[in-house]
Amino acid sequence: MQKLFLGIGTFLAGLGVILGAFGAHGLKKLVGLETVSTYQTGVQYQMYHAFALLIVGMLYERLNNSLLNYAGALFIAGIVLFSGSLYLLASLKAMNKVGLSGVGIITPIGGLFFIAGWVLLLVAVLKK
Template sequence: MHKTFLVWAALLGGLAVILGAFGAHKLKELVPMETVSTFQTGVTYQFYHVFALLAVGILYAHIPTPQLVWAGRFFLIGILLFSGSLYALTLLKATETVGLRGIGAITPLGGLFFIAGWVALLLGVLRK
């Protein structure tokens, strides 16, 4: 299981670099600055939790607890919901798509998964 989290961390880390470069260079031509800031928040939190996934993968090799597996899963879901919803909001703004603005309600749910991941990581480390 630890290798799976390391693979996901590598893939999502590379994607964060690509998205961050896009946000820094091209996105400001397409959307207002506050939307660029929203996008950048998604990239930043994706990066933070890529490092959390790396930690989970490395720790699981030494402390294989179910809580660490859940921590990794929660971090992955959190990235998808939190960062993904911010990317989707940016895309909607860039394409001037009407409707679906309620997608922003998903962002706090992603934040809850991030918190659950950190709690599970703590429990997994304390368990051994």
């Protein structure tokens, strides 16, 4: 699992840089500033939690605790749900699609996954 979390964390951080560059340069031409801000929030949280995955991967060798597996999985799920839903919302606005604004309900669920991941990471560290 150590290599998996390190690999996924590295990939998601690199992807975050690419998505951030698109948001800063390309997306501004397609949508308003409010949507760009929403998109950038997704990028920020993706980057924070990509680094969290790297931390989990690095701690795995020292702690080798099953809670780290769950924390890493929750960070991944949080990125998909939280950041992914914000990217989807920005994409829908860019394409002038309406009727799928209910996608926004997924965002706070992703946020809860992030919080749970951090709690499990804390417990894993304190358990040592």
